[in-house]
Structure formats: C-alpha cells, structure tokens
Amino acid sequence: MNRADRTRRLNSAVMTTVTALCTFFAVGVLAIILAYIVWRGIGAVNLRFLIDSPRPVGEGGGIGNAILGTLILLLLASVIGLPLGIATGVYLSEFGGGRFANVVRFVADTMTGIPSIVVGVFAYAIVVLPMRHFSALAGGVALALIMIPIVARTTEEMIKLVPQTLREGALALGAPQWRVTLGIVIPAASSGIVTGAMLAIARISGETAPLLFTALGSRFFNYYLDQPIASLTVQIYNYAISPYDEWHALAWAATLVLMTMILAINIGVRILTRKRF
Amino acid sequence: MSTAELQTPSARVPSPLERLRTLVSPTGNTGDAMFKATMFSAALLLVIVVGAMVVALASDSMLSIKQFGFGFLTRRDWNPIAGQFGALPFIYGTVVSSFIALLISVPLSLGIAIFLVEQAPYYLARPIGFLVELLAAIPSVVYGLWGIFVLAPFLRVYVEPPLAKYLGWLPLFQGPITGIGLFTGGVILAIMVTPIISAVVRDVLTAVPSSQREAALALGATKWETTRVVLGNGLPGIAGAIILGLGRALGETMAVTMVIGNRPQISLSLFEPSYTIASAIANEFTEATQDLYLSSLVELGLILFLVTFLVNAAARLLVRSVTRRAAGAGAPV
Numbered sequence: 148m149n150r151a152d153r154t155r156r157l158n159s160a161v162m163t164t165v166t167a168l169c170t171f172f173a174v175g176v177l178a179i180i181l182a183y184i185v186w187r188g189i190g191a192v193n194l195r196f197l198i199d200s201p202r203p204v205g206e207g208g209g210i211g212n213a214i215l216g217t218l219i220l221l222l223l224a225s226v227i228g229l230p231l232g233i234a235t236g237v238y239l240s241e242f243g244g245g246r247f248a249n250v251v252r253f254v255a256d257t258m259t260g261i262p263s264i265v266v267g268v269f270a271y272a273i274v275v276l277p278m279r280h281f282s283a284l285a286g287g288v289a290l291a292l293i294m295i296p297i298v299a300r301t302t303e304e305m306i307k308l309v310p311q312t313l314r315e316g317a318l319a320l321g322a323p324q325w326r327v328t329l330g331i332v333i334p335a336a337s338s339g340i341v342t343g344a345m346l347a348i349a350r351i352s353g354e355t356a357p358l359l360f361t362a363l364g365s366r367f368f369n370y371y372l373d374q375p376i377a378s379l380t381v382q383i384y385n386y387a388i389s390p391y392d393e394w395h396a397l398a399w400a401a402t403l404v405l406m407t408m409i410l411a412i413n414i415g416v417r418i419l420t421r422k423r424f
Numbered sequence: 425m426s427t428a429e430l431q432t433p434s435a436r437v438p439s440p441l442e443r444l445r446t447l448v449s450p451t452g453n454t455g456d457a458m459f460k461a462t463m464f465s466a467a468l469l470l471v472i473v474v475g476a477m478v479v480a481l482a483s484d485s486m487l488s489i490k491q492f493g494f495g496f497l498t499r500r501d502w503n504p505i506a507g508q509f510g511a512l513p514f515i516y517g518t519v520v521s522s523f524i525a526l527l528i529s530v531p532l533s534l535g536i537a538i539f540l541v542e543q544a545p546y547y548l549a550r551p552i553g554f555l556v557e558l559l560a561a562i563p564s565v566v567y568g569l570w571g572i573f574v575l576a577p578f579l580r581v582y583v584e585p586p587l588a589k590y591l592g593w594l595p596l597f598q599g600p601i602t603g604i605g606l607f608t609g610g611v612i613l614a615i616m617v618t619p620i621i622s623a624v625v626r627d628v629l630t631a632v633p634s635s636q637r638e639a640a641l642a643l644g645a646t647k648w649e650t651t652r653v654v655l656g657n658g659l660p661g662i663a664g665a666i667i668l669g670l671g672r673a674l675g676e677t678m679a680v681t682m683v684i685g686n687r688p689q690i691s692l693s694l695f696e697p698s699y700t701i702a703s704a705i706a707n708e709f710t711e712a713t714q715d716l717y718l719s720s721l722v723e724l725g726l727i728l729f730l731v732t733f734l735v736n737a738a739a740r741l742l743v744r745s746v747t748r749r750a751a752g753a754g755a756p757v
Contacts, residue, residue, distance in 0.1 A: 169535025262675025353563025
C-alpha cells in the first residue's frame with residue numbers, strides 16, 4: 148500500500164469517527180437534559196402537587212389546574228383540528244391528483260414551518276379581539292391551527308400505504324367510492340392515522356408561545372371555555388422567569404410531568420408502530 | 425362508472441330520491457359527490473386560513489405601517505413611552521442568533537445524518553436516529569428552563585471566558601460576560617434545530633440511489649470518498665434542509681426569550697443582551713395598551729410570517745427536487 152492510499156484510508160477513518168462523535172454528542176445532550184429534569188423535578192412531585200392550584204411564594208402550591216387546563220386545551224384543539232386535518236388528508240390521498248391538491252400540500256408543508264407565535268397573534272386577532280377577552284377557546288383555536296397541517300400530511304401518507312387492490316376489491320363488489328374510503332380505506336389506515344394524531348397532540352402539548360396571549364393562563368381551576376385557562380407550559384414559563392428559588396423548583400417538577408407525558412406518547416407510538424414499518 | 429344503477433332493478437320506476445341523486449351527481453351517486461365536497465372544503469379551509477392570516481396580520485398592523493412606512497424596518501429606537509417603534513434591533517437579534525445557530529448546528533447535523541445513513545449499522549442507526557429525533561420533541565419552554573439554569577451558567581464559566589481570552593481582539597467577543605445574551609440564544613437554538621436539519625438530511629441521503637454508492641465503491645473509493653459522492657448528489661436537498669432549519673430558528677420563541685436578555689439594542693458583542701422579533705411579541709403583546717404599540721407588534725408578526733413563509737417555501741422546493749428525483753430513480757437517465 149503506498150502513502151497516498153494510507154492517507155486516504157486514514158482520512159476515511161477520521162471522518163467516520165468525527166460523524167460518530169457528532170451523533171453521540173447530540174444523544175449526550177438529550178441524556179443530560181432528561182437526566183437533569185428528573186434530578187431537579189422528582190423531589191417536588193407528589194400527589195398534593197398534582198392536584199393543588201398555585202399558591203403565593205412560601206406556601207407550596209401545585210399544578211392541578213394547569214394539568215386540567217392543558218387537557219382541556221388539547222381536547223378542544225383535537226375536536227377542531229383532528230376532523231379538519233384528517234379530512235384534508237383524505238382529500239389529498241383520495242382526490243389528490245390535481246393542481247389544487249398540490250397547492251394544498253405546499254400550503255400545509257409551509258404552514259408547519261410558520262412560527263407558533265405568529266399563529267398565536269392570528270388567533271388573538273380572530274378570537275380574542277372579537278370576544279374582547281382572553282379565553283380557552285382562543286388557545287384551542289391556536290393549537291388546532293398548528294395541528295391541522297401536521298395531521299393532514301401524516302393522514303395522507305398513511306392512507307397512501309393502503310394497497311390499491313383493497314380499494315379495487317371493494318369497488319368491484321359494488322360499493323360507491325365514499326363507502327370504500329370510509330368503510331375500507333380509513334379503517335385499514337386507522338392505526339397510522341391515530342399515530343399521526345398522537346404525535347400532533349404531543350407536539351402541541353408542548354406549545355407555549357401561542358397560548359401566552361390567547362389562553363393567557365390562570366391561577367385557578369377553570370371549566371369555562373370563554374375564560375382564561377392555565378396550561379402546564381405557560382405555568383412552567385411563569386415559574387421559570389420568577390426570581391424565587393421555590394418557584395424554580397416547581398418549574399422543574401412541572402417540566403418533569405410535562406416531559407413524562409410527551410415522552411410516553413412518543414415512545415408509545417414508536418413501540419406500537421415498530422412491527423408495521 | 426355508476427355502481428348504484430347496477431343494484432337497481434331496471435323494471436322499477438326511479439324514486440324521486442334517485443332522480444335527485446342523478447341530478448346532483450352525474451355519476452349517479454350523491455354520496456360520492458357529497459363526500460368529495462366535504463373533504464374538498466376541509467382542504468380549501470386550510471388554504472383560506474393561510475390567506476386569512478396574511479389579511480388579519482396586515483390589517484391589524486395597518487396603523488403602524490401608515491405611521492412608519494418602510495422606515496419601520498430601519499429604525500433603531502423602540503420606545504413605547506415616546507410612541508417610537510423601529511424593528512431594526514429585533515431583526516438584528518433574530519438574524520444574528522439564527523446565524524450562530526446554523527454555524528454550530530449545520531456541521532453537527534451533517535455529521536449525524538452521514539453517520540446514521542452511511543456509516544452506522546442498521547441495528548444502531550434506528551434507535552439512535554429515534555433518540556436524536558426525541559430532541560425535537562422537547563418543548564421550547566423546557567429548553568428555555570434548561571437554558572436559564574444549566575446552559576447559561578455553563579457557557580458563562582467554561583465557554584465565554586476562553587472565547588474572550590483568545591478571540592477577544594474581535595469586537596464579537598468583547599464586553600461583560602453574563603451568560604445571558606446573543607451567544608447563549610444562538611447555542612440553544614443550535615441544539616433545537618439540529619434534530620430538524622439532521623432528520624431532513626437523513627431523508628435526502630436515503631433518497632440518493634444506491635447505484636451512486638456502488639459505482640464509487642467499485643472504482644476503489646474509500647467510505648468517506650463514497651460519502652462525498654452521495655453528498656454531492658444530495659446537495660440541493662441539503663441546502664433545503666439548512667434553510668428549513670433557518671426558518672425554525674428565525675421563529676423560535678420561548679427558549680430564546682428566556683436566555684437572550686430581551687434588550688432592544690444593536691451591539692457587535694455576542695455577549696451582550698439582545699432581542700428577537702418572536703421574543704418581542706411574546707414579552708410585550710399583553711403589555712401593549714396603546715393602539716400603535718400593539719399595531720407595531722403585529723407588524724413584527726407580519727414580517728416574521730412573510731420571512732418564514734418564503735424561507736420555508738424555498739426549502740420545500742429544494743428538498744422536493746431531490747426526493748422526487750429519487751421516486752423515479754428506477755427510470756433510465
């Protein structure tokens with residue numbers, strides 16, 4: 148082996164090592180962040196913390212209202228966003244050959260990249276201003292708008308995976324197209340569609356920026372959709388930027404709860420879909 | 425092709441409902457027509473929403489647009505009390521923090537994607553790829569919390585002093601070291617966009633036909649030389665991935681807001697506090713009591729919307745140019 152070849156081989160080995168280091172650096176950062184959240188958060192999580200509402204500094208307090216608020220916001224966003232997102236996905240996959248469908252695809256892709264804070268400003272303009280006050284509804288609309296393009300694109304991808312022969316078989320038996328889609332194609336793709344929906348819910352459950360001036364946040368339990376409502380993320384933000392160590396500890400504990408929820412969805416979806424793809 | 429007619433015995437007189445059905449839908453099936461119309465309106469709504477966004481943002485920022493015109497983009501003073509609003513400090517902070525983020529995360533993301541697609545064995549690539557993607561699942565506010573209490577102190581003690589010592593002759597690395605400022609904002613953004621860029625680059629590299637690799641290997645290329653051939657093939661897609669990351673960095677809000685210091689100033693020093701468009705909106709929107717103040721903040725949102733829309737559109741077109749080519753890869757060139 149001559150010197151030039153040795154250099155080339157050495158070069159190749161060095162670059163392999165460098166790329167491996169890049170990867171392990173990223174995984175290391177993930178591990179450090181997650182470990183730190185558990186370490187700082189675990190001490191403050193107990194039953195009382197999970198069901199109580201926030202209290203003044205020095206009196207403890209919990210995130211019960213924020214957990215409930217996040218669940219209400221997610222439900223609201225899902226009720227608005229899932230049907231629209233799934234219907235758009237069905238349109239794209241079943242009738243998506245034309246130029247309009249390409250426009251929709253392009254708009255959906257681009258919309259997923261629009262900063263969530265801008266979506267918040269838009270929700271403020273169309274919901275908060277006409278209603279004249281902050282509300283859970285406005286927060287739900289903002290989250291739904293973030294959700295729709297994600298759900299639409301994953302639904303389209305999942306429905307495309309359904310074999311064409313299944314459609315042809317149903318059509319050959321005399322079923323009209325709408326029954327083929329609703330009765331055969333969507334059930335066949337349902338686990339994929341549910342996966343996409345779950346990932347979209349995980350994504351919006353971590354959103355803070357679009358809630359700051361729509362749902363606003365609240366220190367109390369609220370069950371009314373036309374009133375401001377607390378959420379885990381806004382609560383974490385408010386605790387984090389406060390000057391009190393005690394509230395910082397609450398922020399870490401709330402973060403642990405939020406991350407547990409998000410990681411459970413992500414890893415659960417991963418395990419459920421592993422055998423299929 | 426009408427399937428409904430086949431089921432109807434030809435001897436029977438069509439009922440009024442059936443006559444209505446043929447009237448509404450020429451194919452003879454009302455259900456199909458209604459179904460398509462419903463799905464179509466959902467898709468149409470998505471397009472309308474984006475249009476409505478432009479209209480709503482533009483109309484709500486009209487007051488500020490009329491007051492300041494294009495000067496809004498070049499004015500440096502942001503003084504709510506005096507009613508003076510200029511976006512330049514925010515534009516500067518947004519652009520510089522995003523640039524720092526890309527400077528760090530582009531090589532890192534390329535390394536990750538190359539390792540996972542070209543070098544790691546399959547049983548390793550899948551779980552590790554999933555872990556890298558999990559970085560994208562961490563909410564922005566959690567990055568912010570971690571940034572305040574872990575990253576900022578770390579950079580203040582271990583990274584910024586050496587930078588000031590060895591590169592202090594550059595104006596970039598002068599000034600007080602606090603750990604809160606443009607530099608920390610850029611670093612946290614880098615961590616946040618890395619999973620996004622690397623995921624798209626992975627897709628792009630996977631889309632490069634394996635015949636390219638086989639050809640390079642057959643000519644006696646080393647693993648790295650082969651990788652360079654693959655990178656060359658995926659270049660437009662990689663550019664798209666980077667631009668996609670840029671779009672994300674430009675609009676990222678909470679994490680940056682929590683570590684950048686939130687002071688509307690333009691300073692060459694990366695250690696100084698700064699402010700981004702997104703964090704200005706997040707911080708000041710609920711405080712804006714005067715109409716002009718609110719309108720200026722909405723105009724910031726409009727600018728952010730237009731810029732990220734263009735950036736994302738460009739990125740999608742670039743990425744699509746590579747992955748679509750791969751879809752037809754079986755065809756002879």
